[in-house]
Amino acid sequence: xxxxxxxxxxxxxxxxxxxxxIQADLRxxxxxxxxxxxxxxxxxSQNPNEVRRVDTLPSEAxxxxxxxxxxxxxxxxxxxxxxxxxxxxxxxSELAEKYALNVVVDPVMVSxxxxxxxxxxxxxxxxxxxxxxxxxxxxxxxxAELICSRALTTPSExxxxxxxxxxxxxxxxxxxxGHRIMSDKVTDIVCYQGxxxxxxSPAAKVSGNTAHGTGCTLSAALAANLAxxxxxxxxxxxxxxxxxxxxxxNVLLSDTLSQMYPPEKxxxxxxxxxxx
Ligand code: PXL
Numbered sequence: 124x125x126x127x128x129x130x131x132x133x134x135x136x137x138x139x140x141x142x143x144x145i146q147a148d149l150r151x152x153x154x155x156x157x158x159x160x161x162x163x164x165x166x167x168s169q170n171p172n173e174v175r176r177v178d179t180l181p182s183e184a185x186x187x188x189x190x191x192x193x194x195x196x197x198x199x200x201x202x203x204x205x206x207x208x209x210x211x212x213x214x215x216s217e218l219a220e221k222y223a224l225n226v227v228v229d230p231v232m233v234s235x236x237x238x239x240x241x242x243x244x245x246x247x248x249x250x251x252x253x254x255x256x257x258x259x260x261x262x263x264x265x266x267a268e269l270i271c272s273r274a275l276t277t278p279s280e281x282x283x284x285x286x287x288x289x290x291x292x293x294x295x296x297x298x299x300x301g302h303r304i305m306s307d308k309v310t311d312i313v314c315y316q317g318x319x320x321x322x323x324s325p326a327a328k329v330s331g332n333t334a335h336g337t338g339c340t341l342s343a344a345l346a347a348n349l350a351x352x353x354x355x356x357x358x359x360x361x362x363x364x365x366x367x368x369x370x371x372x373n374v375l376l377s378d379t380l381s382q383m384y385p386p387e388k389x390x391x392x393x394x395x396x397x398x399x
Pocket of ligand 1: 135136137138143144145167169204205231233234235236240335336337338339
């Protein structure tokens, strides 16, 4: 199948509430003008306040979804979100390697409302089989703490962690600090090919669970922008601006989605990339 727009695949869980997971990814792909394919790993029954139930698919079902898409559609980039357990992590890694996919890995572990979305034994599998295949890994601070097995509190601890992850897995890192906003800015740490940067955007004024799904949205926008041929800085800045714009417009919970995308140009101008 020849598409005018690049084709991108999300491998993630369904969020019945629509804020995160597959739903956020496909919405973001659409807004970023790439064709979205979806491989569903689990069905979560949730609303913005709570996850009530998680039904994980057999890894064979994940495998067949991936193969069905990859055998017929030219996927250049994939992003992973909720992978639920070890056998899904291993199956996704195996196929990502076989089909030489460019992968953005969002190491989803716990939902914003506190539900566990990845079994403990799968964290190790992710580090062993998936991270080394990733072009980008996009942990938030709690995820980076689990991956690095230590608390990360100060700015220099965050910088060290980003560099450590980069050196260990040879992937570019964006360490997202949205979960620990200390001022009116959200400053993420980026490690690209051994160089460290901080990437700041204004902290959007949101309440409660409106922020649910921002991690999914960022990694989906990054994968879409890279697939569209943007250089990494443009891809990342545009992705972050897109999340900021979505938050400001309350797009994650909005029913007037098509009018909200793309975010206004001035969201882009407010994002600054500084060399540390
Ligand atoms: O935002 C992380 C995330 C990813 N995927 C699914 C989720 C969540 C958070 O709740 O439900 C399916």
